Amino acid sequence: MAAQTSIIPPTPSEEDYAATGERAPIPDMDDPIALFGDWLTAARESEHNDANAMSVATVDPAGMPDVRTVLLKDFGPDGFTFYTNLESAKAAQIAATGKAAILFHWKSMERQVRIRGPVSRTSDEAADAYFASRARISQIGAWASAQSHELVEREALKARVALFTDLFEEDDAIARPPYWGGYVLAPETIEFWQGQAYRLHDRLKYAFSGENAGWTRTRLNP
Ligand SMILES: Cc1cc2nc3c(=O)[nH]c(=O)nc-3n(C[C@H](O)[C@H](O)[C@H](O)COP(=O)(O)O)c2cc1C
Numbered sequence: 001m002a003a004q005t006s007i008i009p010p011t012p013s014e015e016d017y018a019a020t021g022e023r024a025p026i027p028d029m030d031d032p033i034a035l036f037g038d039w040l041t042a043a044r045e046s047e048h049n050d051a052n053a054m055s056v057a058t059v060d061p062a063g064m065p066d067v068r069t070v071l072l073k074d075f076g077p078d079g080f081t082f083y084t085n086l087e088s089a090k091a092a093q094i095a096a097t098g099k100a101a102i103l104f105h106w107k108s109m110e111r112q113v114r115i116r117g118p119v120s121r122t123s124d125e126a127a128d129a130y131f132a133s134r135a136r137i138s139q140i141g142a143w144a145s146a147q148s149h150e151l152v153e154r155e156a157l158k159a160r161v162a163l164f165t166d167l168f169e170e171d172d173a174i175a176r177p178p179y180w181g182g183y184v185l186a187p188e189t190i191e192f193w194q195g196q197a198y199r200l201h202d203r204l205k206y207a208f209s210g211e212n213a214g215w216t217r218t219r220l221n222p
Helices: 014-020 032-046 089-097 124-133 136-144 154-167
Strands: 053-059 065-071 074-076 079-085 099-106 111-121 180-185 189-194 202-208 215-220
Touching (some): 065 089, 089 099, 099 180, 124 180, 136 154
16 A cells, blocks of 8 residues: 555644644643643543543563553552553563553643653552442453453453353452452653644653652753
8 A cells, every 4th residue: 555645634834823823831830740630620621532541651571662542540649540451461561660651642632741650559459449330341341351362253252251241140249350450650750741833832841859859840842
């Protein structure tokens, strides 16, 4: 297939930028977690769906980067939490390096947030509580799916869902599978990016300097 540049959206013209105007600059807040909360609140209003979707980047043992979307389920000064299968590719990569980066891109607001840091497991209590809040069929799905491992045919997955559906009594609560849980990324750096006209974007990067010093912030060139 030949290069398909005609399908690529056009680069904005001078007139396009003039019509959009200037966006509000990133506010100069001391606490990046509070700023993130403000942006996520605005994203919930503005985004069509999944404002809490984020890309999680990891590297495999050969140093090859990998990235996939997951849903943010909690955040605060201790970090950013998501839930997944503990025998998945991402889990193996996190186990090997103990590090990851996450990225939010809220297109409707022309905003991006990049966060990097060490990753650890959430408590079992937190994972149990979140698992209990999921729809029953999603809970069964977590039991049935060997995430990231080969599935010879889709019918086999449906058969496993049926098997686990029969196994759990209809009225009983479904326990969290031992191979399913949560990760929390403790932020070392958090960079906020606000798109601006003519690609003269606004960037503010926070770095954590320890409990006593707290967060320092630096504006970056676009
Ligand atoms: C919008 C969206 C949300 C997703 N949320 C999750 C999630 O919260 N947890 C999860 O394990 N996978 C989630 N996925 C699927 C992952 O992107 C990925 O396919 C899966 O986790 C396997 O990744 P891995 O093989 O790199 O471990 C989501 C995908 C999309 C598109």
